Amino acid sequence: MGRAHAKELSRSYAKGVIKVSSKFKAEDFKGIALSEEDFKEKKVIFSDIRAKAYYAWTAGVAISRFLSELKEGKIIARKCNKCGRVLIPPRMFCELCYRPTDEWVYVKDTGRVNTFSIAWIGVNASRLKEPLIPAVIEIDGASPGMGIYHMLGEVDPAEVRIGMNVQAVWKPKEERKGCITDIKYFKPIK
Amino acid sequence: MLEVAIIGVGWAGSKSCTPDLSFQEMVYEAAVKAYADANVNPQVDVDAFISADEDYWAGYSIFEEYVPDQLGAVLKPTWHITGDGLHALINAYMMIRSNLFEVVVVESHSKASDILSYAGIIQHATDPVYVKPLGGHPFYIAGLEMRRYLYETGVSEEQCAQVVVKNKRNAIFNPNAAYPAELTVEDVLNSPYVFSPLKALEVSSTAEGAIVMVLASGDVARRLTDVPIWVRGVGWAIDTPNLDGRDWGRAVYVEVAADMAYKMAGITNPRRQIHVAEVDDKFSYKELQHVEALRLCTRGEAGELLEAGSFYVNGELPVNPSGGCLGVGNLLEACGLSRALEVVLQLRGQAQGRQVEDAKVGVAQTWRGIPTTSGAVVVLSTEG
Numbered sequence: 001m002g003r004a005h006a007k008e009l010s011r012s013y014a015k016g017v018i019k020v021s022s023k024f025k026a027e028d029f030k031g032i033a034l035s036e037e038d039f040k041e042k043k044v045i046f047s048d049i050r051a052k053a054y055y056a057w058t059a060g061v062a063i064s065r066f067l068s069e070l071k072e073g074k075i076i077a078r079k080c081n082k083c084g085r086v087l088i089p090p091r092m093f094c095e096l097c098y099r100p101t102d103e104w105v106y107v108k109d110t111g112r113v114n115t116f117s118i119a120w121i122g123v124n125a126s127r128l129k130e131p132l133i134p135a136v137i138e139i140d141g142a143s144p145g146m147g148i149y150h151m152l153g154e155v156d157p158a159e160v161r162i163g164m165n166v167q168a169v170w171k172p173k174e175e176r177k178g179c180i181t182d183i184k185y186f187k188p189i190k
Numbered sequence: 191m192l193e194v195a196i197i198g199v200g201w202a203g204s205k206s207c208t209p210d211l212s213f214q215e216m217v218y219e220a221a222v223k224a225y226a227d228a229n230v231n232p233q234v235d236v237d238a239f240i241s242a243d244e245d246y247w248a249g250y251s252i253f254e255e256y257v258p259d260q261l262g263a264v265l266k267p268t269w270h271i272t273g274d275g276l277h278a279l280i281n282a283y284m285m286i287r288s289n290l291f292e293v294v295v296v297e298s299h300s301k302a303s304d305i306l307s308y309a310g311i312i313q314h315a316t317d318p319v320y321v322k323p324l325g326g327h328p329f330y331i332a333g334l335e336m337r338r339y340l341y342e343t344g345v346s347e348e349q350c351a352q353v354v355v356k357n358k359r360n361a362i363f364n365p366n367a368a369y370p371a372e373l374t375v376e377d378v379l380n381s382p383y384v385f386s387p388l389k390a391l392e393v394s395s396t397a398e399g400a401i402v403m404v405l406a407s408g409d410v411a412r413r414l415t416d417v418p419i420w421v422r423g424v425g426w427a428i429d430t431p432n433l434d435g436r437d438w439g440r441a442v443y444v445e446v447a448a449d450m451a452y453k454m455a456g457i458t459n460p461r462r463q464i465h466v467a468e469v470d471d472k473f474s475y476k477e478l479q480h481v482e483a484l485r486l487c488t489r490g491e492a493g494e495l496l497e498a499g500s501f502y503v504n505g506e507l508p509v510n511p512s513g514g515c516l517g518v519g520n521l522l523e524a525c526g527l528s529r530a531l532e533v534v535l536q537l538r539g540q541a542q543g544r545q546v547e548d549a550k551v552g553v554a555q556t557w558r559g560i561p562t563t564s565g566a567v568v569v570l571s572t573e574g
Contacts, residue, residue, distance in 0.1 A: 051314040052314070053246060053310060054306035055304050058212050061212070062212070
């Protein structure tokens with residue numbers, strides 16, 4: 001594209017006329033369309049190299065205890081005696097007071113929905129038949145606004161409300177591994 | 191001119207592995223020590239925070255989201271750079287020199303044992319189209335570099351082996367080092383070739399740790415500490431990434447970075463004006479190559495000077511009294527702060543059994559490792 005043409009183009013845009021100059025038509029820039037078949041049949045040169053990126057993240061003092069307690073069907077938090085907050089998931093320092101937290105505190109496996117969404121799209125970007133209902137649950141016994149991010153289940157998506165009372169549905173003891181998925185989901189309670 | 195000083199340092203590790211602590215808990219330990227050392231409260235006195243890491247090391251994408259809590263930086267100006275900790279320190283220097291901030295904190299850490307595919311991550315840093323498909327452990331790049339460096343300079347394999355002996359011995363006197371050892375040159379030479387001419391004991395092992403530093407403008411520094419360590423010059427550069435076109439025998443990126451830092455610091459004769467050097471030695475030969483690139487001796491002279499004892503703690507120009515990457519451990523992106531930490535301790539006179547006498551001016555240099563040609567240099571001094 002010549003400089004004069006480029007100027008003309010940018011002028012049209014600057015005027016708020018969102019169209020290309022009459023000298024340029026979309027047909028002039030067709031390019032070459034590629035189909036999935038072209039890739040399958042290797043008509044296009046490409047290299048398909050995957051990264052070898054594997055990790056085993058160290059959970060640390062606070063989260064290790066949290067996970068061990070999940071395995072036992074319990075939820076544990078840490079308390080900061082300065083601000084008085086009960087922190088869940090637990091951490092060994094209070095990020096707001098910037099000091100070590102003081103004690104372990106068991107909290108309940110019940111709480112209220114702080115916020116939620118109805119997720120119709122899966123991680124591979126395809127439409128789901130049954131939606132996921134991710135929610136933040138303020139756990140009873142933890143400080144207001146503190147809670148667990150998890151999923152809701154055994155509920156009609158249309159019935160979910162902010163403030164709804166929910167309870168953890170645990171996997172059977174023998175299936176629990178010390179993982180956040182030891183809780184299958186939270187379900188509504190009356 | 192606005193002056194900038196390092197007023198506090200804190201660290202956790204280095205250890206070969208830290209299975210007990212999360213990276214957050216490890217960084218918290220280093221940060222609390224740095225704030226106590228600097229006599230600052232991060233939530234009140236610190237204006238901004240910078241962390242340095244690489245998402246692929248952390249195993250999280252957009253890793254900066256996970257930075258604020260453990261630094262006391264929640265809802266404060268915080269950013270993250272993909273680079274070495276020394277790059278973060280240079281950024282902090284510029285932020286203070288810009289007069290927008292008075293106190294800036296830098297952080298970098300390594301949780302290397304979280305990475306189960308270390309070679310895979312490094313391989314993923316090579317060109318995906320025309321290098322990666324060839325395969326192989328990418329440390330072969332160090333073998334290519336070492337061979338050309340030895341060929342061009344006449345430095346010997348024995349002299350490279352002696353770097354390992356010196357640095358692992360220095361590490362014996364550094365309580366923060368993960369890999370101290372008493373070795374002989376024969377031990378190193380007899381270790382198996384891994385990427386010839388590179389031998390197994392010439393490759394630094396990864397380690398874990400966290401380093402936090404507090405930097406401040408001159409006025410604040412004088413108010414808060416009796417031992418400010420002044421940042422007198424900074425420099426950084428990256429050579430071409432091309433394996434087929436880079437200069438294999440020289441660390442040109444360090445020559446450029448050093449010239450920039452020396453010019454700023456008014457250093458015209460580095461060999462005389464610098465009293466202690468901490469340089470990157472992720473592989474044995476890199477120490478000698480980097481010492482030459484830092485103009486601390488002429489090209490090809492580093493091997494002989496090492497043999498003559500010049501680079502030992504009591505020598506004419508001590509190099510890596512901390513033990514370097516070979517002795518302290520390869521802390522990934524925290525390597526540069528590990529080098530700078532030692533220079534700070536040396537200039538403060540706090541290096542205990544490895545203290546260099548009368549060290550007033552020091553240089554810290556880093557290299558981001560295979561396959562990069564990315565380096566940075568910082569000149570530190572007891573005088574502003």
